[in-house]
Amino acid sequence: MKITRVTYHALFNLGDYSNEKIELSAQLEEGETPEDIVPKLRERVAAMALPKQGELWNQRYELEGTIRELEKKLAKSRESWNATAEFLRAQGIKPEMPDMPEFSKLLNPAAEESSTVVEGELEDPTPF
Numbered sequence: 001m002k003i004t005r006v007t008y009h010a011l012f013n014l015g016d017y018s019n020e021k022i023e024l025s026a027q028l029e030e031g032e033t034p035e036d037i038v039p040k041l042r043e044r045v046a047a048m049a050l051p052k053q054g055e056l057w058n059q060r061y062e063l064e065g066t067i068r069e070l071e072k073k074l075a076k077s078r079e080s081w082n083a084t085a086e087f088l089r090a091q092g093i094k095p096e097m098p099d100m101p102e103f104s105k106l107l108n109p110a111a112e113e114s115s116t117v118v119e120g121e122l123e124d125p126t127p128f
Contacts, residue, residue: 008041
């Protein structure tokens with residue numbers, strides 16, 4: 001079997017369920033093998049991908065780490081708040097002191113819809 005053409009493609013995740021497919025093909029020159037060409041094609045495809053995709057993934061990873069740290073701090077603050085609230089309630093200093101509210105996964109309030117009802121009859125009813 002004689003291989004004369006080599007093709008390489010890669011699929012890159014752009015986020016929000018979107019992808020980008022980049023494909024390059026190369027005609028083999030005399031003395032070249034597919035094993036010589038595929039790494040070069042791979043390198044060129046990666047260079048053509050979404051600019052700085054590696055940096056974006058690293059930034060995302062760092063931001064996710066920051067979120068985890070903030071969630072831990074929030075949990076520790078909630079624990080401290082609730083302990084203080086329980087102490088104030090138990091001592092009768094502030095019996096109405098609430099526990100710290102949960103702020104995770106809150107939805108925005110639904111917009112109030114206005115509706116008007118117009119009563120009357122159709123002038124020319126269409127038979128069904």
